[in-house]
Amino acid sequence: MDRRKFLKGSALLTGLFTLNPADLLANGLKEVSNPKKKAKNIIFMISDGMSSGTLAMANLYSQNILSKNGNWMNLYHENKVSRALMDTASASSVVTDSAAASSSFGGGFRVKNGVLNIGANGEKYVPIWQKFKKAGKKAGCVTTVTITHATPAGFCVNSDSRNAENEIAEMYAEIGFDVMMGGGDEFFNPSKREDKKDVYGLYRQKGYQIFTNKGDLKKAEKGKKILGVFNSGALPYSIDRTHIPELQNTPSLAEMAQTAIDQMKDHPEGFVLQVEGGKVDWAAHANDIAALIHDQLAFDEAVKTVMDFAEKDQNTLVIITTDHGNANPGTIYGPDATKNFNSISNYKYTNEYILNAIHPDFNLQKMKDWIYETSKISLADEEAKYLLSFYSGLEKQEAGLYNYKKLPFKAYSEIQKKHNSVGWISMDHSGDYVETAVYGPGKELLPAFIKNTDLHYLMLKAAHI
Incomplete structure (x- = not known):
């Protein structure tokens, strides 16, 4: 990539975009020639707060209890992906929060914890989904937490505070993202907002379909944008949805991902989609092993949904990773370790x-x-x-x-x-290096060790933007 041309193009998108050379293309990605095949579509998958122990335990549970290997692990076994370790630090700490982590992917620069694509001197780094929208692609996010939460927001908007979810809900409508699904009714519903603003009404005025339950996914009209808000706060944990009938009207991450793909896949210029297993992070914060494993397995089902499409399509770059570790859970040595671990299959509900x-x-x-x-x-x-x-x-x-x-x-x-x-080592984020897997056009751009910001430029380069 010609760095001067890249920066000139970025400057057209925002008058406040500035260069931080130390953070740009840390592994020399700019020196790598464009991939022979352009990625028409990009799907970026984030299991939020997934330490390596979480991935290992979910796969162990899948093998021991479900008698099958996990979908993510199968990509390694079948040598279908490029694989790297990733440094997840933010500009303010070796341990990042989700806002700074998503901003690294989304804006291409490391920022302080708590902010979304805002530099230390007020610079506004253009979020990558806005770049792809400007290039003519459709863009969306699906998540198991609030759709206005830090991880989807980091790909989409600039904000001085990740907690400004009321404002972020309105920003999405103004920018015009094509598919946005998750929780967070309190940020859209006039009866729950302090300012009584009807943000759902704003979306309807802009032609959005408003989905509120799992059944609505089957009613999606092609060509119309989608706002799906299926709960106040985050969506239920997967294991609770399985065993509590009144929660079963909310969709799974895989179901939301499938709907988003179906809605955007026929667009001539392609699409970009973020898929976040957000409650993996929440489960780690709670040291809740049943919640953690089953939401990681739900994320793994979304991996299958995405890969089924990408392998058939052959024009889609898929990135599968996490934004940071959390609580570093793991199995402990002992004579009954296997038996004890397998007893988790008896857990019917989350600790919550x-x-x-x-x-x-x-x-x-x-x-x-x-x-x-x-x-x-x-x-x-x-x-x-x-x-x-x-x-x-x-x-x-x-x-x-x-x-x-x-x-x-x-x-x-x-x-x-x-x-x-x-x-568990704690109830909070950790600064460990994390897994990254890349499939499809552009996977050859992935070095063995990267900084989180590198994935921003890898996506642009893979799409020839």
Whole structure:
């Protein structure tokens, strides 16, 4: 890529775009010639907060319990992808948050944690989905958290704060993205917004179809843009959706990805799509092994959906990665490690659901019965008393990201560890190098070790933009 031509073209998109040479094309990607075959479409898949242990345990569960290898792992076994380790740091820390991480992919520059494509001196880096929209492609995002959350937003908008989700909801409509699906009704619904603004109405005025449940996916009209908002807050965890009937009207990540692909695949200029398994990150924050494994497996089903299309299409670049690690979970050595790990197949619900159902009026036996009913774990009396103490105020309530109800996630995961041989280093992000796999036109551009910003330029180069 001619760097001067690239920067000149980028400057046309924003008067505030500035160069940070130290962050640009860290591995010399600009010196690599354009791939012989141009990528017409790009699908960028992110299992948010996926440490390497998460990938390993989900695949182990798939092998041991489901009797099959995972789809992501099969891409390695069948040598279908280029593979790299990726450095995930942000401009402000060796440990990134999702906003800075997505901005690295989306804007091509490392920014401080908490902001979206805004440089240290106020520079506005053009988000990559806007670049592709300007080039004539359709663009969209699907996620299992709020569609206005940091990871989709990092590919789409500039904002001083990742928390400005009300404003981000409006930005999407103004820019005109073609398919946006996830949770976050509170950012669109006038009855839930403090300013009472009807953001759904704004989308309808612009010709969008508004989807609110899984059944709506089958009603998609070709040629019309889609806004799908299927829940207040994030979508349910996969394991809870499986076992709780009232949650089954929300779509899976694979179903949203399939609808998005079908909606955009016939566009003459092609499309770009981000697919995020956002609740993998939330499960890691909660040290919730059932939530973690089953949402990673749901992401893996989306990998199959995407790869089925890409292998047939042969014009689609697929990038599969994560934005950062979280909590570094892993299996622990011991004589019963395999048996203990396999016992996770007895878990019917997330820890969030289990712990949220406990009340201060539970007695010791009721607590023990409830834990056995939901996970086949036989609590000792002392363990049951310890858990109950969090509900009677004897133990200090736990804090933590996405733990709005102060549930004792850490306490319960420590009890589970004795039974399932899974440990965690923390309840927060980690700075580990992470897996990246690339398939399709442009996969030869991937070096063995990259910075997160490199994927921005790899996408542009693969698409000859």
